[in-house]
């Protein structure tokens with residue numbers, strides 16, 4: 001068990017009463033360079049105040065000894081779809097028995113989500129956020145996209161905005177059954193966008209065969225930009241969709257999935273500010289080829305790792321699992337994988353306050369129940385999250 005001792009705050013006049021010194025850190029992964037050994041850090045209020053070697057640590061009001069465990073920034077999961085109701089385990093089972101995945105299965109979720117009450121949807125979302133938090137995720141993006149009507153998309157955006165750090169509008173997730181694609185794009189870029197605008201920071205589009213083509217995706221993103229939203233794309237998951245080229249051309253913050261990349265796609269990403277977000281659990285759950293993360297890194301692109309937690313193709317929010325899989329299956333070094341799940345996710349969300357451990361940043365911490373972070377890949381599937389701190393408060 002972790003020892004916690006509290007002293008009287010009057011000993012030092014220049015000290016705020018809310019500081020905590022964390023000691024006993026075997027490896028401190030700041031996401032800036034190699035890990036520090038035998039490290040300590042001080043949290044003051046909701047931010048980090050000091051980071052360095054244990055023998056130089058300043059005093060603080062309270063002290064927490066993590067007893068030789070590895071400490072990372074909290075995971076930044078920059079891609080999830082958590083506002084939904086309904087069960088798709090049978091569809092998954094059928095796919096595991098050989099049926100091929102194609103865009104469109106989400107209508108099962110759309111029907112169930114529309115039928116759920118506000119209270120039920122909010123409770124389901126809170127439960128999923130708690131699950132993510134229990135796995136070390138401290139900054140979370142989620143999307144609309146299971147409503148697909150003006151009122152339902154606005155409802156999902158409103159419910160999401162109350163529970164997570166970042167919300168994306170994904171009205172352009174799939175063309176609803178029976179709708180004309182161009183008429184639906186006009187609805188997404190018109191009344192639907194206006195209805196969600198106050199609840200979201202991002203606009204996203206599923207640029208893929210069977211969903212929205214490049215020109216339809218461009219219309220969606222242009223409208224979002226005019227409304228003041230940042231841009232993200234689901235692209236190149238099922239084929240060479242053109243999503244990557246569009247993301248780079250429009251200066252999107254991130255293009256996500258990126259399984260099928262041409263040489264030009266890789267070069268374009270490497271020469272841009274657009275983050276390539278890989279979704280290892282989704283690749284595994286759909287038995288698709290893993291995104292070529294090694295090629296992207298070797299070319300100089302910035303990558304993020306996210307869970308894509310959703311009921312159809314990746315029903316896990318375990319970033320421990322995603323990061324371990326990126327090491328085991330996609331040949332990332334541990335340092336590259338940790339950075340992609342923390343600072344990479346922060347860059348994909350254009351946030352400078354999370355994803356690293358440094359003075360002044362939000363005090364989001366993940367203490368592993370292991371002496372070294374390589375246990376994320378060395379012990380796949382094991383319960384490795386020991387403590388989670390978010391904005392200076394211990395939550396797990």
Ligand SMILES: [Zn+2]
Nearest residue numbers: 079081234308
């Ligand atoms: Zn997604």
